[in-house]
Amino acid sequence: MTTAALPQVPGTRDPRVSRTSRVTRFAGSPVLRLVVKRLLMAIPIMLGVTVLTFWVLSLIPGNAAQQLLGPEATPEQVAQLEEQLGLNRPGYVRYGEWLRGAVTGDLGRSIVSNQPVSDLLGERLPVTGELVLLAFVVSLVLAVPVALLAAHRPGGVWDRISMVVSTAGLSVANYVLALILVLVFAVQLGVLPAIGFTPLSEGLWPNVRSLILPSAAIGLPLFCFYARFLRGDLVDQMQQEEYVTTARAKGVGSWQVLIRHAFRNSSFGLITVVGLNLGALIGGTVIIEQIFALPGIGQMLLQAINTRDFIMVQAVVVVFALVAVVANLVVDLLYAVLDPRIRYGSR
Amino acid sequence: MKHRTMPSLVLAAALALSACGGGNSGGSDSGAAAPTGEPQQGGELTVLEDTAFTGSWPTGLDPATNTTGGANLPMMQSIYGGLFLLRSDDDGSNGRVEPNQAESGELSADGLTFTVKLRDGIQFSDGTPLNADAVVFNWQRDLDSACTCKPTWPLAAENGITKVDDLTVKLTFSQPYAAVLASFPTSNVNWIASPAAVQQQGEDAFKIKPVGAGPFTVVDNQLSSKLTLQRNENYFEEGQPYLDRLTFQSIGGDQPAYQALQAGQAQAYEGLTTTPLLDQAQRNDQLQVTVQAATSPYVIQLNTKSGPFTDPRAREAIYRATDFEAINKGVFGGRYEVSQSFVAPGGKFYPLEVTDYPEYDLDRAKQLVQELGGLTVTLGTISNYVATQINTALQTQWQEAGIDVTIQDYQLSNLVQQFNSGQWQAMLQTAGAWDPASGVGVAFRFSSASPFSGVADPQLDQLLAQAAGTVDEGQRKQLYQQAADLIAADFYAPFGLAFAPANLAVQGVHGPGLTTVIPAALVNTQVIWDEVWREQ
Numbered sequence: 001m002t003t004a005a006l007p008q009v010p011g012t013r014d015p016r017v018s019r020t021s022r023v024t025r026f027a028g029s030p031v032l033r034l035v036v037k038r039l040l041m042a043i044p045i046m047l048g049v050t051v052l053t054f055w056v057l058s059l060i061p062g063n064a065a066q067q068l069l070g071p072e073a074t075p076e077q078v079a080q081l082e083e084q085l086g087l088n089r090p091g092y093v094r095y096g097e098w099l100r101g102a103v104t105g106d107l108g109r110s111i112v113s114n115q116p117v118s119d120l121l122g123e124r125l126p127v128t129g130e131l132v133l134l135a136f137v138v139s140l141v142l143a144v145p146v147a148l149l150a151a152h153r154p155g156g157v158w159d160r161i162s163m164v165v166s167t168a169g170l171s172v173a174n175y176v177l178a179l180i181l182v183l184v185f186a187v188q189l190g191v192l193p194a195i196g197f198t199p200l201s202e203g204l205w206p207n208v209r210s211l212i213l214p215s216a217a218i219g220l221p222l223f224c225f226y227a228r229f230l231r232g233d234l235v236d237q238m239q240q241e242e243y244v245t246t247a248r249a250k251g252v253g254s255w256q257v258l259i260r261h262a263f264r265n266s267s268f269g270l271i272t273v274v275g276l277n278l279g280a281l282i283g284g285t286v287i288i289e290q291i292f293a294l295p296g297i298g299q300m301l302l303q304a305i306n307t308r309d310f311i312m313v314q315a316v317v318v319v320f321a322l323v324a325v326v327a328n329l330v331v332d333l334l335y336a337v338l339d340p341r342i343r344y345g346s347r
Numbered sequence: 348m349k350h351r352t353m354p355s356l357v358l359a360a361a362l363a364l365s366a367c368g369g370g371n372s373g374g375s376d377s378g379a380a381a382p383t384g385e386p387q388q389g390g391e392l393t394v395l396e397d398t399a400f401t402g403s404w405p406t407g408l409d410p411a412t413n414t415t416g417g418a419n420l421p422m423m424q425s426i427y428g429g430l431f432l433l434r435s436d437d438d439g440s441n442g443r444v445e446p447n448q449a450e451s452g453e454l455s456a457d458g459l460t461f462t463v464k465l466r467d468g469i470q471f472s473d474g475t476p477l478n479a480d481a482v483v484f485n486w487q488r489d490l491d492s493a494c495t496c497k498p499t500w501p502l503a504a505e506n507g508i509t510k511v512d513d514l515t516v517k518l519t520f521s522q523p524y525a526a527v528l529a530s531f532p533t534s535n536v537n538w539i540a541s542p543a544a545v546q547q548q549g550e551d552a553f554k555i556k557p558v559g560a561g562p563f564t565v566v567d568n569q570l571s572s573k574l575t576l577q578r579n580e581n582y583f584e585e586g587q588p589y590l591d592r593l594t595f596q597s598i599g600g601d602q603p604a605y606q607a608l609q610a611g612q613a614q615a616y617e618g619l620t621t622t623p624l625l626d627q628a629q630r631n632d633q634l635q636v637t638v639q640a641a642t643s644p645y646v647i648q649l650n651t652k653s654g655p656f657t658d659p660r661a662r663e664a665i666y667r668a669t670d671f672e673a674i675n676k677g678v679f680g681g682r683y684e685v686s687q688s689f690v691a692p693g694g695k696f697y698p699l700e701v702t703d704y705p706e707y708d709l710d711r712a713k714q715l716v717q718e719l720g721g722l723t724v725t726l727g728t729i730s731n732y733v734a735t736q737i738n739t740a741l742q743t744q745w746q747e748a749g750i751d752v753t754i755q756d757y758q759l760s761n762l763v764q765q766f767n768s769g770q771w772q773a774m775l776q777t778a779g780a781w782d783p784a785s786g787v788g789v790a791f792r793f794s795s796a797s798p799f800s801g802v803a804d805p806q807l808d809q810l811l812a813q814a815a816g817t818v819d820e821g822q823r824k825q826l827y828q829q830a831a832d833l834i835a836a837d838f839y840a841p842f843g844l845a846f847a848p849a850n851l852a853v854q855g856v857h858g859p860g861l862t863t864v865i866p867a868a869l870v871n872t873q874v875i876w877d878e879v880w881r882e883q
Binding site: 060061062065066067068069070071072073074075077080081084110112113114115123179182183186187190193194195196287290291292293295299303306307309 | 395398403405406407414415417418493494495551554555569570571572573596597598599600602603606607609610611612613729758759760761762763764767786791797798799
């Protein structure tokens with residue numbers, strides 16, 4: 001039975017369509033096929049990423065035992081701790097053991113503290129998640145209006161100002177920006193905290209307040225990049241595309257053409273860039289969490305690398321890789337939402 | 348040696364921003380600001396600790412399993428208190444190890460037994476007694492630890508640790524060991540954990556929420572991130588601790604820490620090493636800066652076992668080409684003292700008057716290099732701010748004498764690799780401790796048995812062993828004097844700057860080791876947290 005031609009009121013279910021056929025239709029939908037295909041592709045990606053991480057960690061001289069004991073340790077002390085931590089076994093055995101656990105959802109225990117990795121992730125993931133989300137909001141909420149304003153009159157005052165600001169922002173590394181932000185807003189003005197994280201349980205405002213400076217430190221350079229990128233694309237659309245000429249000929253106002261037509265097309269490029277930049281966004285948390293003393297997984301990753309705790313490093317890398325895979329999938333799905341012509345799987 | 352590997356990015360940022368730290372000019376200074384007024388009860392204190400050293404406790408805070416215990420003195424002292432504590436006068440002089448939870452510690456005249464008597468009536472915060480059984484239980488666990496902070500006791504094969512009565516424990520050594528008391532303050536045997544809590548919770552849970560008989564109890568412990576403590580109402584010293592709450596917050600380096608102090612997010616920071624920030628802090632009248640007393644001076648180790656420094660003339664050329672006074676003045680504003688041996692101003696036995704120390708003499712250095720037909724040296728060190736600054740200065744000085752110098756700074760593991768390979772030539776390191784025989788001590792850099800020594804001299808080995816085993820302090824000093832003379836006479840390793848990090852505290856905070864000077868027993872000063880207080 002085909003249901004494609006049946007008229008339907010939005011938001012209601014067609015009583016003539018059986019439950020089984022709805023499931024069949026959903027299972028056959030191109031979007032689901034895309035999702036399943038991408039998730040299946042994630043398996044070799046995860047394997048590749050974890051093997052690579054393990055291999056790179058094994059290339060760095062020193063192991064957890066030596067790092068923990070420090071420069072005063074004698075070779076005997078190092079050997080004793082290696083034995084205790086199980087580091088004297090071959091690398092492939094340790095990786096194999098980790099992988100066996102990981103596929104069953106058991107990420108193991110930190111080789112340094114012997115605490116369950118899932119517990120530690122559970123404690124720290126929300127901090128980083130919130131930081132990334134806020135940085136994301138900071139970058140986009142600022143980038144879109146600034147780019148629109150600049151593209152409205154290319155070469156005008158706003159365009160020039162935005163150009164200067166973006167170029168300056170792009171030239172400053174986020175950790176330097178972090179220290180400057182602290183100096184201005186925490187030390188001189190005293191309006192925001194310089195370090196530390198206040199959990200949501202202590203109130204929404206204190207929680208957000210504790211993350212404003214760190215998220216700005218990550219989000220502002222990205223804002224500058226997105227604003228430049230979007231502005232360039234918008235100007236191209238406005239100057240070269242025929243649909244813009246048509247709209248203008250029909251008497252549509254310039255702001256309306258910019259926002260309703262050009263921006264909609266330019267947003268494709270922006271979404272692609274945002275998706276690709278997610279890695280930079282998450283990567284930025286590592287050093288920023290360190291500077292702002294935030295107990296997130298970026299800080300945990302750095303500590304784990306410093307102590308050569310490969311189990312912890314693997315766990316964080318798996319999380320980062322999963323986020324990247326899912327983010328790219330979401331970007332692809334967003335294309336379809338933005339442009340009805342795109343239907344995955346259709347010819 | 349100071350194990351401080353500040354992330355290079357943060358360091359770069361710190362340098363970039365060091366000029367704009369917002370310090371108030373014309374302020375007062377540093378040094379030993381003695382506590383003023385009567386200590387007051389109450390208040391909270393947040394103390395920042397550098398992630399690269401003190402602020403990293405990845406294996407938890409159980410003395411028997413904390414492999415970084417020697418770095419985590421603040422956390423360990425607050426939770427466990429300590430059987431003995433290193434105290435001194437407010438200016439850092441007259442350092443001595445005093446009983447704390449112990450009532451006394453007596454070394455027998457032959458140096459072969461050490462008897463610890465405990466104070467009566469001390470309880471752990473869980474209400475169980477801190478008695479001889481608890482101490483024996485702890486010491487036996489500690490000796491199995493992999494931590495470099497475990498004691499290097501030469502215990503007798505049988506009955507090394509025995510319980511004498513309910514409050515007395517005796518250590519029996521196979522050879523005299525004079526530094527036993529001095530080695531307590533930074534060793535895991537000083538921190539007694541509640542055996543009942545260890546057994547009830549299990550080791551994995553105990554290392555996160557340890558139970559001791561110290562001034563504070565654990566509220567929350569996020570490893571290497573944040574440790575929140577509250578007053579131990581059961582504490583044996585009446586009226587102490589003064590603070591209601593104490594938080595140790597790990598932070599990524601000197602610059603963020605300095606800014607957090609200025610922003611009022613924390614009230615103290617331990618272990619500042621970045622010199623430009625130290626200058627700034629000393630000009631800031633909101634802060635008290637206490638430069639700690641150095642106990643382990645820098646030394647240029649020369650590998651006398653292979654390479655160019657098998658030739659004594661090459662070693663003498665290095666002595667003659669090295670001018671630490673100039674480095675101290677030019678790079679560190681003349682802030683530190685320059686030592687001619689392995690003891691430093693904060694340590695026991697300082698100064699050792701070295702006879703005929705080969706002083707800086709550029710002409711003699713040039714002449715020696717010429718005699719040798721040139722000298723090519725690789726000078727290494729661990730990657731940290733102070734050490735790399737010194738090495739850069741040394742390179743310039745040595746080049747003036749015609750020595751061809753390559754400098755190299757290593758991360759910890761690469762440094763260890765260099766020593767293990769035996770192929771290294773010269774290394775800038777630190778040597779010694781408050782008591783030269785405690786912990787890794789001076790033998791770590793100079794004994795034939797140590798993999799981190801460039802010297803293999805039976806006469807020096809014998810002197811160091813004798814000094815470690817002699818009970819009489821006067822005789823010990825003489826033996827160390829002879830060892831220092833021998834090192835200088837054979838040009839084994841020129842000594843230099845006695846560097847020590849500084850502690851920062853905002854105005855109105857007082858406490859021994861934080862706003863007064865206490866010599867570092869090994870690397871960092873032990874603040875006595877029971878006695879830290881805040882003006883209300």
